[in-house]
Amino acid sequence: MTDWGAVIDATWPAAAVQQVGPWTLRSGAGGGNRVSAATANGPVRAQDISVAADAMRAAGQEALFMVRPGEDALDALLAEAGYIKRDETLIRACLTARLTADPVPPVTAFTVWPPLAAQRDIWASGGIGPARLAIMDRVQGPKTTIFGRIDDRPAGTLFVAIHDGIAMLHALEITQDHRRKGLARHLTRAAARWAQRQGADQFALLVTAANGGANALYAGLGLGEAARYHYRAAPQESL
Incomplete structure (x- = not known):
């Protein structure tokens, strides 16, 4: 199965990347959603969301999460926490x-x-x-x-x-x-x-x-x- 996340990261890379708990956090340097959004590296608990959000805000970025195929549980957690869905994107x-x-x-x-x-x-x-x-x-x-x-x-x-x-x-x-x-x-x-x-x-x-x-x-x-x-x-x- 194609790892589309890896293809996107390699062909449109963030300025910097760091691992915080179960998250990959990206520094976009003003380059938009794709290079600024956090992604999950595995199972996420409700309390993990605020950890990532606080780190992103401390870095001067909005608290933004990318939800990829198969991450229904993460999507539900974010929705329950009040995060609004936006910019549904197709990979063609x-x-x-x-x-x-x-x-x-x-x-x-x-x-x-x-x-x-x-x-x-x-x-x-x-x-x-x-x-x-x-x-x-x-x-x-x-x-x-x-x-x-x-x-x-x-x-x-x-x-x-x-x-x-x-x-x-x-x-x-x-x-x-x-x-x-x-x-x-x-x-x-x-x-x-x-x-x-x-x-x-x-x-x-x-x-x-x-x-x-x-x-x-x-x-x-x-x-x-x-x-x-x-x-x-x-x-x-x-x-």
Whole structure:
């Protein structure tokens, strides 16, 4: 069975990680939920929740927990403690070869590392700033970005990295003026082509369950749901 948590941690790593009781606590350095949420390493008691919450708040972060597949008991404990569910996320995956059969149009997608200033500008326009770019820099395994152009103009970008034979796409952003032109599809296929050259036989990405457009796109490409997870945060911190 695929350890999706390990793939996410390796391809989108936290700034720091520490073990506190039955928890793995992450320092996100402003990089968002995925690099800031606590995860359980085994059975958790009700009193363990406050230990993790206090440690996260002491570090200047919200008390945020990721609930992964099979952690129904943890989910129930957090719900009973008043933690609110948010951001249900799907892990979509398929064989890399499924995405590489169709060609990518010429002069549309370019493999680039480190990212260009134009890519950084595109990410910034979508709210992906320095803290998330720092996450990309921290990745230790094979990684790259794909830079997309339409009408000879910068139009999109993404980040992709590999862990244990699985490529995971992150931070896909298309400029507002160039959406609905097929670029997201082309960039995803280009990322899969790069991954295939690196020997990754599986390709995956993360998308919130509420993002209907993205889920339709990825399902159409053949990326099926492999797993899902969600977060729970204290009510005053989940607004």
